[in-house]
Amino acid sequence: MRWFGKHHEDADEEGEELVNLLQTVEEAHSGNPEHVAEEEQEARNLPRRRGDDEPARHQGFPTVDWNHYRSLAREHEQRVKQSIRRWSPPLKHAYLAYEAAQSWIALGLVGVLCGGIASMLDIGTDWMSDLKFGMCTRGFWISRSTCCVESRESEGCEHWRAWGAGGLLNFLAYSLIACGMACLSAFISRLSPFSAGSGLSEIKVVMSGFEVPGLLDAWTLVTKAVALMLAVGSGMSVGKEGPFIHIAMIVANVSAVLFSKFRNNEGRRRELLSSAAAAGVAVAFGAPIGGVLFSMEEVSSYFPAKTLWRSFWCAIVAVLTLQRLNFYGTEKLVMFEVQYHHNWKWFEMGPFLLLGVLGGLIGWIFNTSHHALLELRRLRGMHNFPIKETLIVSLVTSLIHYQSSFLRTSSTDMLGALFADCNTRFHLTHLTVWSCTSPVPGGILIPSLCIGSLLGRAVGLIVDATRRWVGDSGIFSVCRKTTSCITPGVYAIVGAASVLAGVTRITVCLVVIMLEITGGLEYVLPVMAAVMVSKWTGDALGRRTVYENVIEEKGYPFLDNKHDPIKNLGAADKLVGEEDKLRFLSLVSTTARDIRETLASCAYRGFPVVHSEEEMTVAGYITRESLEEIFQEGDDDISQSLVRKMATRVIQVDAAAPLDFVQDLFLTMGLRYVLVVRKSKLVGIIKKKDLIRHIHSSHKGDTSHVVH
Structure with a gap:
């Protein structure tokens, strides 16, 4: 397949940009011998932070070639058919059916495991949250809801004992236990470099085509799960919903080794990870449809129709497992089911x-503050x-939250109260930005919803007070025909969606998630309108999100597929380098000695192959692994070995192709x-x-950092 820039209108005018980029790339290939770094070796190191040596900031993250893994998938299918060609027809059809069903079986297993792990994390988090207030006399391992399941609220709970009879002693116990849990969470998070935070930024990098070694290991799962329960149980302003997605994808990655279709194929495994992300959202919110849309909109860079159905299957299995393992006996799927269903007024x-405008503004302030705090932490060495x-952070949080019984509850209980049709006092959550940058596991989804619901309920109370002051006249005349005109809980729902949209810039999946977690179908139109206005407002102020802040701060390579390709990219003002500076192999003149010297002199993962050095026409592309095999085989006919091992279907672009076209290809x-x-050379x-x-250097107005 060949792509030529002359098929675009501006190819001749913008082609010079591609030529300039080639100059910087080719000079880096040969003009900087100190920079020949082994990606595989550097991948074992921890992620570099922004501010480190820019030319090497992306070296530790090998790139995944999806086209290569598509070829491996086809080869796997051919090997399977070849290996069973002598089997009896019944056995052959049975095995082929198993091969075809491997994806569904694997995703079913992932869904069951995700549901089970989510259930255990919910139970552990509830117990740790209650431990700050007291313990159950029937067993210290029993949470308050389970301990008092047979007690009436008016009569109290005879089996639950607070830590002290006085307020001061209870406060000291609350603060001491909360700080101890938070510090223990930070200590456990240090045992794995990817346990802290939500993990969504790293996941976006992986799904965009890069490897982040250690991100999806079983050890990361263990440390993150334990540290997450401690962090949320301590009362810090973090949520467990974002880390659920990371945990679900670890489960999928670990489970992939059990199935031959996914074991050695990163392309196939990417489909598994996309489906696991949907399952993570599904068990976090009880929203399987919203989970599928979240994976499609926010996580996955490639989402074909078959992945859509498989994601839905995985999410359904995960939610059903979580519902079946519900130890509290409620068997409710809707997290914050609203008991009112009043029609909203125009x-x-x-x-x-x-609320949409305010949500976008708050989201921009949140993201800007988050970026500034990350900068401060880096500069101060925090x-x-x-x-x-x-x-x-935990001490300040404890001092603030203990002053109000409303803030002492968990974030999910707070949301349930704010969404309800009752008079709830207005409070403001202060520490979400600080907490989400702390070195503990935790996400921003539920805290953002809490901030938005507080804002929305405040607006709803103001509108209701205005109606009471003005009376049922003017625009409020429609209230004469109904006993319940304005419901502050509806404003809380709209405000929650607005702020979360302003912080993360997600839209469609957010509307569906809000619909699924509340069951309020009547309010889908106000939520949709507010979410769109929030995104427009946030984008007008700045497109940076929390996830992009973390990606930039940690120096992850990331090519965003949400934005249109950037046009008019500035490049180094240099001419194309000489062709002899480019590393390539020739079918005519390459010898075994040339291969040995090539492998020893650089750590590139592949090389172009040309027919001859005189013609310089492309014959194919060969990976480093294939070259090593040729060298070990010791075949005298190097040309035939190259033809046999190299890939002949390679994507080519003309030197006159504009850079935005190249970006679109990637x-x-x-x-x-x-x-x-x-000219075909x-x-x-x-x-x-x-x-x-x-792109990164162009944004800074400096192209000196463009290296191989």
Whole structure:
């Protein structure tokens, strides 16, 4: 397949940009010998932080070539058919049926495991949250809801004992236990480099086509699960819903080794991870449809129709498992089911749209503050003292939250109260930005919903007070025909969706999630309108999100597929380098000695192959592993070995192709590299990291950082 820039209108005018980028890439290939770094070796190191040496900031994250793994999938199918060709027809059809059903079986297993792990995390988090207030005399391991399941609220609970009879003693016990849990969570998080935070930023990097070693290991699952229960149980302003997605994807990655279709194929495994992300959201919110849409909208860079159905299957199995393992006997799937179903009035659309504007503004302030705090932590070296930082955050949180019985409850209980049709006092959650940057596991989804619901309920109470003051006249005249005109709980729902949309910029999946967690079908239109206005407002102020803040701060390579390809990218003002600076192999003249020297002199993961050095026409592309096999085999006919091992279907672009077209190729086809030709002759190679660094450098107005 060959792609030529001349099919685009601006190819001749913008082609110089691609030529300039090639110059910087080719010079880095040969002009900087100190930079020949082994990606595989550096992948074992911890992620670099922003501010480190820019040319090496992406070296520890190997790129995944989805096209290569598609070829491996086809080869696997051919090997299976070849291995069973002599079997009897019944056995052959049975095994082929198993091969075809492996995806469904694997996703069913992932769904069951996700539901079981989520159930255990919910029970552990509830117990740790209650431990700050007292313990059950029937067993210290029993949570308050289970201990008092047979007691009436008016009579109290005879089996539950507070830590002290006085307020001061209870406060000291509350603060001491909360700080101890938070510090222990920070200590456990240090045992794995990816336990802290929600993990969604790293997941976006993985799903965009890069490897993050250690992110999806079983050890990360163990440390993150335990530290997450401690962090949420301590009362810090973090949620467990974001980390649920990370945990679900770890479960999928670990389970993949049990199935031959996924074991050694990153492309197939990506479909498994997309479905697992849907299951993570499904068990976190009880929203299987919203989980599928979340995976499609926010996580996955490639989401074909078959992945849609498999994600839905995985999410359904996960939710059913969680519901079946419900130890409290409620068997409720809807988290915050609203008991009111009043029709909203058209004059309320104004306040709803105002909530959208405020949600986008708060989201922008949140993201900007988050970015500033990450900068402060880096400059002050606060990340070197994670336990001390966590102790300060948890102590301040305890001092603030203990003053109000409303804030002392869990975030989910707070949301349930805010969404209800009752008069709840207005409080403001203060520490979400600080807590979400702390070195403990936790997400921002539920805390953002809490902030938005507080804002929305406040607006609802103001509108209701205005109606009572004005009376049922003017725009409020429609209230004469109903006993319940304005419901503050509806404003809480709309406000929650608005702020979360402003913080994360998710839209469609958020509307569906809000619909599923509340059951309020009547309020889908106000939620949709507010979410759209919130996103428009946030995008107008700045497109940066919390996840992009973390990606930039930790130096992860990431090519965002949400935004249109960037046009008019500035490049280094240089000419194309000489062709002899490009590393390539020739079918005519390459010898075994050349292969040995090539492998010893650099750590590149693949090389273009040309027919001859005189013609420089592209014959294919060969990976480093295939070259090592050729060298070990010791075949005298190097040309035939190269033809046998190399990939002949490689993507090529003309040197006159505009850079936004090249970027679009990387985004839509999941490529790791493209070969660049001029008049059918090979002149260079661009890899995904080259383009990312070029974009990053162009934003800074400096192209000196564009390296291989």
